[in-house]
Amino acid sequence: MISAATCPRSVESIFLNRIEALRARPLANARRTMRRATTPESVLEAVYELAGRTPPGESAADVFRGHPLAVPPTGAAAIFYGIWPAAMVAAGALVHGRQI
Numbered sequence: 001m002i003s004a005a006t007c008p009r010s011v012e013s014i015f016l017n018r019i020e021a022l023r024a025r026p027l028a029n030a031r032r033t034m035r036r037a038t039t040p041e042s043v044l045e046a047v048y049e050l051a052g053r054t055p056p057g058e059s060a061a062d063v064f065r066g067h068p069l070a071v072p073p074t075g076a077a078a079i080f081y082g083i084w085p086a087a088m089v090a091a092g093a094l095v096h097g098r099q100i
Helices: 011-024 040-051 076-096
Strands: none
Touching: none
């Protein structure tokens, strides 16, 4: 049996040296970029730039409209301040069997 004490170089040291050698030399024809931005738009821009391609054009349908609604909510106040509380009171009355 070979132990780390009898072996001049352990498997771990060989592995770590190989990883350091791979990190030191970039791949052939490899391009690199480093940016601080992490938004999807900036990441896609970096990928297209590294690939040497132009990104596809944006259409009006691809524009992000925001969260949570793109239109004003009609009737939301009636639902959240009237119908929803009434439904919860009714459900509580059914569950507990009490008259309110």
